Amino acid sequence: MGDEPLAIEIGPAPETGEGPHRVWCRLCGRPLTGAESRRTGLGPACDAKLHPPGPDIRTRRHEVAQDTLPGL
Template sequence: MGDEPLAIEIDSAAQPAPGRVWCRLCGRPLTGAESRRTGLGPSCDAKLHPPGPDIRTRRHEVEQDTLPGV
């Protein structure tokens, strides 16, 4: 038993269809051109690359004294 090679059975139905591109994260088939180019579906791409914070969320109003002479 120790020197016998491992036998792996390959199910032909489980093989991906030729010409299809699959998501590298979840394995679902990709349909959009941009998704196929990056190799990630839209939801998986959003998980790995969340949008940056909006610059307007960092702004806040500040109370200031009026300038002299105005």
């Protein structure tokens, strides 16, 4: 993961000249602190809004009441 290109450029802070500058979420504007969030440019909550998990097909299964077969 360390070799992946960044979605945004992270360089030194313009005020101090040392250390990384703040990176802001592209959707809500809050500052990002995590490495993965800084790499994608989205915070965890905003990323979950844009990329929701797939449906859980196990919740759609249910038992069906059936009559017994004649002769058994």
